[in-house]
Amino acid sequence: MLHRNYFAHGAFAARMAAFHVQGRQAGENLAWGTGPYSHPGAIIAEWLASPEHRANLLSPGFSRIGIGLAQGSYQGAAGATVVTADFAG
DSSP: OTTTTOOSOOSHHHHHHHTTOOSSOEEEEEEEESGGGGSHHHHHHHHHHSHHHHHHHHOTTOOEEEEEEEEEEETTEEEEEEEEEEEEO
């Protein structure tokens, strides 16, 4: 997302299949920010404030998580952090 300057889930199911992720349930949380909004605590706080993102974080059905993080210039903002968290169970 950072290199292509977009922010979307895209082909989530295809990505999960490409990495042989199987299970009854899968989910994804995305975030990006700069300055204090790029810190892990701020990102988690925002996810917890959103019912959909909170459900992914706290779902007892998820037993695996993959986290990706990239930093650079993003959507015109220097020093941005883009985070993805993929859940499966």
